[in-house]
Amino acid sequence: MAALGSEQTPEVATTPGEDAVEVPSELSSVLPGGGLPRRQVMSLSNSPALAVEIISHITAAGGHVAVVGWSELLLAQVSEKGDLSRVVTIPDPGADPWSITGVLVEGMDVVFHHGPPVELSPARARPILARVRAGQAALVTVDARLPGTALKMDAHVVHYHGIGRGTGRIRGVDIAVRTEAKGLRPMSTTITCGQRGKKSRPKLRAV
Template structure:
């Protein structure tokens, strides 16, 4: 209990020391234009929770819109998240709070971040009881924050977003360089009235940007391959784990 209190006290002190800017409270946090067809309100609704199934790239892309618009964001429970990958997707590292390993008190850590940040991403390291999830959801609504739950189901969420298929460009017969990825993103939930909404987008395009297919020039189709996984076939792009302070605040919880 003493360790928990010390960790939370440190977390609150770090958050209180962060610079803030006076901004008007708007009903939604802006999303990248690529998500216009799957987010009914054109952005992430304040007070709502969203589920992102499996895809870290999709999670970062949803984080990028609010981050670019000046919102403070947090990521809890993703120790392998690469700062370089986040920055390449458009996340502003100077407004990012990382808690890689929150331990068994992850719900308390998330609730603390919800009090002061606009958007919090969490990959739950353990299941949450329905009562705990409801209490956290109530806090998110009260504070007007947005909760993105990565890789885990969450009762009462506004939408569930999933990458259902991918097509990588740039690979030949065992050689070449990945240049772009086409992806189909589907959304279903209360925000869509229970109907599935889908869009095709670059995740990312050959310039490293997340855009709808209509927003970017097509990649070379010569060596395109269709896959249904988050990672390209037989190729592992280098990931730099975030293990220290790289233009971002990192807080470790025991």
């Protein structure tokens, strides 16, 4: 019984099916179905580095991503590892950001919706959830919350790469990820965003 209630740490990645959007292999192992669930809502803690890593992977594979209300999210890394032309950003969605998200979920693969940390009422959320189910996108909420969220992902930085004793700069981060889904045990893993080690500087030599 104790083993059944313990948190799982998977060792292998899961291949996503047609109802999931493919994500980095280290992350797929802790997601039911192996990817972000299409036509469902997933909540993500405020982790810009992980969001950018996911966006980079999805766009590099030919997918389309929209980001609503997250003006602070820096997408420079997407231009290096993914395809920035496949990203639609709405940094200032106006007075009714959920209506914009409701339109985008009908045609995108993934929509990130960032907003105040409050949960919509069931009546206000009903038309949005209906559009999510009718579309093809995986809706990822950051801070903002919708009732009936199928999956929750918590992420926080546990290690920085590239910094020595008083020298260097951050080239990558290790992020501890924990997911919770209804009816399943929590699962956890660690994913590296960016580069693992500090690049070696070219050495000069006499010839």
